[in-house]
Amino acid sequence: MHFSLFIISLMSIAPKPNAALFIAGHGSTENPDSSVPYFEHADEIRRRGLFAEVHCIFWKEEPSFREAWYLTDCEEIYVVPDFISEGYFTQDVIPRELELTGPTTLVRGKTIHYCAPVGIHPSMTQLLLRRAQEVAPDVDPAQTSLIVVGHGTNLNANSTKAIKDQCEQLRQTGYAFVLDAYMEEQPFIADWHEYTSTPNVVVVPFFIADGLHSYQDIPVLLGMESEVGAAASQREVFRHNPHELHGRKLYYSSAIGTERLIADVILDQIHDFDQQHLCHS
Amino acid sequence: MTQQQWLESLLSQGFHRMGQIEIRRAPDDSDSFWLCHEDDREILSGQAPPPEHFLVTENPYDARDISTYSAEQEYRFTKGQTNLRGGWLMKVKGTVQLLAALDAFYPACFGLWVAQKRGTLEVQTLRDKLNRQTGMYRFARSISDEGAQALVQQVCGPAHQCAKKILWKIDENTPLDDSEASRFNGISSGLSEPQAIPLLCREACNHFVAECRKASKREFEAKAAASS
Numbered sequence: 049m050h051f052s053l054f055i056i057s058l059m060s061i062a063p064k065p066n067a068a069l070f071i072a073g074h075g076s077t078e079n080p081d082s083s084v085p086y087f088e089h090a091d092e093i094r095r096r097g098l099f100a101e102v103h104c105i106f107w108k109e110e111p112s113f114r115e116a117w118y119l120t121d122c123e124e125i126y127v128v129p130d131f132i133s134e135g136y137f138t139q140d141v142i143p144r145e146l147e148l149t150g151p152t153t154l155v156r157g158k159t160i161h162y163c164a165p166v167g168i169h170p171s172m173t174q175l176l177l178r179r180a181q182e183v184a185p186d187v188d189p190a191q192t193s194l195i196v197v198g199h200g201t202n203l204n205a206n207s208t209k210a211i212k213d214q215c216e217q218l219r220q221t222g223y224a225f226v227l228d229a230y231m232e233e234q235p236f237i238a239d240w241h242e243y244t245s246t247p248n249v250v251v252v253p254f255f256i257a258d259g260l261h262s263y264q265d266i267p268v269l270l271g272m273e274s275e276v277g278a279a280a281s282q283r284e285v286f287r288h289n290p291h292e293l294h295g296r297k298l299y300y301s302s303a304i305g306t307e308r309l310i311a312d313v314i315l316d317q318i319h320d321f322d323q324q325h326l327c328h329s
Numbered sequence: 330m331t332q333q334q335w336l337e338s339l340l341s342q343g344f345h346r347m348g349q350i351e352i353r354r355a356p357d358d359s360d361s362f363w364l365c366h367e368d369d370r371e372i373l374s375g376q377a378p379p380p381e382h383f384l385v386t387e388n389p390y391d392a393r394d395i396s397t398y399s400a401e402q403e404y405r406f407t408k409g410q411t412n413l414r415g416g417w418l419m420k421v422k423g424t425v426q427l428l429a430a431l432d433a434f435y436p437a438c439f440g441l442w443v444a445q446k447r448g449t450l451e452v453q454t455l456r457d458k459l460n461r462q463t464g465m466y467r468f469a470r471s472i473s474d475e476g477a478q479a480l481v482q483q484v485c486g487p488a489h490q491c492a493k494k495i496l497w498k499i500d501e502n503t504p505l506d507d508s509e510a511s512r513f514n515g516i517s518s519g520l521s522e523p524q525a526i527p528l529l530c531r532e533a534c535n536h537f538v539a540e541c542r543k544a545s546k547r548e549f550e551a552k553a554a555a556s557s
Contacts, residue, residue: 077406077535080397087393094390103432108535110408111437114453115531118440119432121331136463144461 061098061319068101068122069093071314072142073130073256075109082257083109085305086130092311099126107137113145117156124159126321128314132167132198132256132305133210151325161325163317166305167210167254171316173217175307180223180250183289184299192248193225194218197237197266199255200230208233211254231265238269241294248290248297256305272300335443336424339523346518346525348435348492349413352427355420362427366415367518373418384417389426391419392433407534408435409493411517441529453532455541456500462538468549469542474499476544478506484540485530486510492517493530 071093073086086104094102105116127146129138146160147153153160166172180194196218198211208230215228224246229237240249251270253262267273272291290297304310330338345352346367355361356375363373372379379385384395399405399412413434421427431439444450455477459470472480477499485491486509494515498504505511515527533541 077539078404080404087390091390109406110534112532112535115437115441118437118444118450120440121333141463 061315061322063098064124064126065100066122067099067124067126068103068120069099069314069318070116070119070125070127071102071104071130072113072127073104073106073109074137075106076259077108079259082259085257085303085310088306088308089130089311089314092308093314098315107141107145113142116146117158123157124161126161126163126318128163128317129165130256130305130310130314131165132254133207134165134168135206138165139206151321161318161321163321165210166310166313166317167256168213169313169316169320170217171313172210172304173214173221175309175313176214176218176252176254176304177221178309179252179301179304179307183252183301184248184250187248187250187297187299189222190224191246192223192250193227193244193246194223195227195229195237195240195244195249195251196254197229197231197251198253199261200233214254231261231269236269237266240270240298241296244296246296248299250299250301252301253303255303256310258303258306262303267300270298270300272298332440332443333424333428335446336428336439339526340424342523344523344526346516346520347431347438348409348517348528349411350431350434361420361422362424364419364421364427364430365417366413369415369418379418382416385420386417387420387422389419389421389430390433392430395419396434406536407491408438409528409530409534410490411487411492412490435528438528439526441531442526445529450496450529450531452496452498454498454500455533455537458497458533458538459541466538466542468545469538470545471549472541472545473548474503476548477541480537480540480544481505481510482508484510484537486513487517491530493528495530497530497532 071086071090073083076082083106090102090104093099100122101120103119105111105113107113111119129142131138143162147155148160148162151162176196184192196211196215198208201207208228211228215226218226225244227235227243229235229240231237235243253266255262271293289299291300349367350364351367351370351373353363353373355363365372395417396405396408396413400414403412405412419430421430428439441450462469485495488509492515494513495505495511515529516525518525
């Protein structure tokens with residue numbers, strides 16, 4: 049395995065002491081765990097003192113996207129969607145709710161820079177590798193398949209592009225086999241044992257938050273749990289590696305978005321935005 | 330004036346309560362502030378240390394953890410709920426940290442109040458909110474005006490654990506029916522401005538949207554049953 053990829057080679061951004069950062073997430077009225085990663089990413093970036101203010105804004109929690117204006121007096125705001133792929137929320141909902149018309153929009157006297165979502169940044173590859181190594185530190189990558197699992201939907205072709213792109217990069221990192229698999233489209237994660245032949249299999253959910261999909265649905269599809277509900281003990285499901293299934297050792301990690309270093313990917317997206325659109329960072 | 334200047338001005342006029350949070354200047358440092366649940370406010374005198382079981386923190390962002398669950402371990406899905414738990418003391422430095430803490434307990438609420446004072450607060454009707462819902466919540470938009478009016482009285486207001494003052498209408502031409510919920514002034518403590526400021530509800534919350542979806546479904550099923 050090329051361990052050099054584990055070094056989080058971050059692009060530094062210049063401090064923006066007069067700008068605010070909005071981390072845009074989905075959120076939930078049902079499950080408080082679903083917004084924990086966003087707040088942790090915000091805490092991490094605040095700790096570095098790069099922005100005057102760092103706020104989380106949500107589609108399904110408070111403060112809502114439309115309440116974002118009332119959070120800050122800063123006249124320059126960077127918005128980074130803490131979403132795993134380009135799609136309906138990043139291309140339709142967030143621009144509509146924030147009244148954005150392009151990469152940079154002047155709205156109500158404020159200059160809003162709209163960055164790309166975290167999931168499509170190349171540096172996510174490093175975090176996926178890091179998470180795979182954390183969950184199965186002693187396995188030989190040459191004897192191991194790495195599966196990155198996403199939701200998948202036949203309704204939006206874009207929803208799987210990010211995961212396919214990440215797997216393309218991961219294929220160059222020393223794992224015997226790398227596969228993108230999905231809950232609701234082919235290749236189905238439920239068939240993981242048919243797609244893989246190595247003695248070790250590592251599965252990393254490509255979601256921002258741990259929720260019903262990573263606590264319950266995917267463990268059932270993998271065969272770790274017999275029925276939905278059995279794994280409702282939440283994070284407990286991630287603490288019993290490896291699972292002996294189909295004659296293999298299966299290692300299952302929590303969602304990639306729960307990695308605190310996603311904060312660095314957020315900053316990477318801001319760096320890339322500045323390079324591409326502003327060129328004054 | 331910036332939000333911070335509004336806050337400083339308000340404090341100089343005696344502001345000390347927002348929602349269920351009591352705010353006092355620290356007994357030993359006039360640039361710092363101590364916050365606690367309004368029912369625990371006797372601890373703010375500083376004359377005795379807080380009870381041993383109290384969480385004492387200097388991090389304003391701990392407000393999120395404090396406010397996620399009620400004392401009964403119920404998820405507080407909207408922060409305007411009147412079931413904030415007690416048993417904590419927060420010590421913050423300056424009005425920057427104080428504003429951060431208030432925003433973490435009551436997201437955007439201070440800014441909403443400032444915007445109202447500035448005359449820049451935009452209110453969103455229920456129809457506008459519902460018409461932008463997609464996926465499983467798309468069905469919420471089918472709720473009748475009568476159903477929505479009834480729901481306000483079943484879901485909103487202090488009788489249903491929400492301390493926010495509703496500013497929105499059903500649509501531009503349809504104000505809310507008069508009720509305890511629609512009349513509520515957003516100050517659950519009963520204090521007056523500027524001792525306290527109201528929590529403002531400029532758009533129906535996502536809990537209300539979810540309830541609209543359920544009510545809309547019930548209306549649909551009732552109509553189907555009546556016509557069969």
